[in-house]
Amino acid sequence: MEKNGTILIVDDNSSVLDSLDLYLKHKFHKILCTKNPNTIPTLLRNENPDIVLLDMNFTAGINTGNEGFFWMRKIKKIDPSVEIVLITAYGDVELAVKAIKEGATDFILKPWDNNKLYATLQTALKLKQSRDENKKLHQKQNQLKEDIARDYGTFIGNSSGIIQLFQSIKKIAKTDANVLITGENGTGKELIAWEIHRQSLRQKEVFMKVDIGSLSEGIFESELFGHKKGSFTDAVEDRIGKFETASKGTLMLDEIGNLSISQQHKLLTALQGKKVTPLGSNKEIAIDFRLICVTNKNLEEMVAGKLFREDLFFRINTIHIQVPPIRERLDDVPILTEHFLKYYTSKYEKQNVKLSSSALDNLMGYSWPGNVRELKHTIEKAVILCDSNSIKPEDLQLKSEKLESIRDKVTLSLEDGEKLIIQQALKSNKGKIVDTARELKIGRQTLYRKIEKYNLKAKP
Helix, strand or coil: CCCCCEEEEECCCHHHHHHHHHHHCCCCCEEEEECCHHHHHHHHHHHCCCEEEEECCCCCCCCCCHHHHHHHHHHHHHCCCCEEEEEECHHHHHHHHHHHHCCCCEEEECCCCHHHHHHHHHHHHHHHHHHHHHHHHHHHHHHHHHHHHCCCCCCCCCCHHHHHHHHHHHHHHCCCCCEEEECCCCCCHHHHHHHHHHCCCCCCCCEEEEEHHHCCHHHHHHHHHEECCCCCCCCCCCEECHHHHCCCCEEEEECHHHCCHHHHHHHHHHHHHCEECCECCCCCEECCCEEEEEECCCHHHHHHCCCCCHHHHHHHCCEEEECCCHHHCHHHHHHHHHHHHHHHHHHCCCCCCEECHHHHHHHHHCCCCCHHHHHHHHHHHHHHHCCCCEECHHHHCCCHHHCCCHHHHHCCCHHHHHHHHHHHHHHHCCCEHHHHHHHHCCCHHHHHHHHHHCCCCCEC
């Protein structure tokens, strides 16, 4: 049988401490004993006991119980979650009852009966564990409410690339494999993460999103692993970390490519051991969640440049999903536009507003550096600004130098199209080879050959 619970025994009588320690050390995980009540604050912060077994009087000849009340209030101020069981003499029963009214859990009479002592402490421990669990459930309930209130929406598309993406999601969702989702800003990486959670076996549990790229070194551990009251200046109460809150559900770590090396080490340690230790505590807490990491950075290049730990990269990259930019799935622009148009005409009560064919041509010919997010905002803005029932090209307010008629594109030969794409990429990257090759997702030597082939100009 697994032993649970840490008990701190405070009594000025050495024989009492020895007797309690001898009996209880085989029944609970850890027994701490002290004769000096002044050590209580340090023991509370360092050992995080579940129960304090507290004597009512510490000074010889004084039986008022005031010392017990003083330390009981002090204990509750330091750690409100700890259960306090008082050790009292027969004459102190009235004081003990008063103490229970002020927050003590129960009391034990001297001399005690071992069976009653054990039963009382077990009841106190179960109460402590129940309250801790209720606190976690309350936090999870709040997160579930946020999930319901947050409109994640649906990842939309019927191009061949997106159909393949949906097929991959269906395969991996039912597993617990770690997933790394990469792609440019605005491509819908978070929607993909949500869709994996929605189709997973953990769908009824929380979907916890954490923007870890925005967490400074000072709050990284507190946010993810939690902290105990008093563990640092602003820790005014216990806090459950995101990892613990996400237990049984899905944890999405956004912008993981922005982590410092020291943060990467702490994250890797937690993921490898599947345990976290809150700040100010020495108790490890088991974690169990589906991990999804999201970034717009090239982690393989960062690993090569010693900016990202290789062992962490392999840990989070069991399955890799690359979300394509909208310029690589232009076939989805009409269906995305229709979806956003329907949503915003309803929102702004302009149900009769339609998109003109010339406006759709402009949408199809735009390079969409901001991807789906930019398309969404463009349609919203056009619905708000249009003065008639037809959205015209000028209502879209797209930058003219990035427009190219779709009719012109379809008349190009394959070679002419490739030349035009490379020209545009060189122009947008100011002729820089490295940046252009990265945008086109080809090697530099390949790019050099094509530049020579088409007699284009570039910079080293």
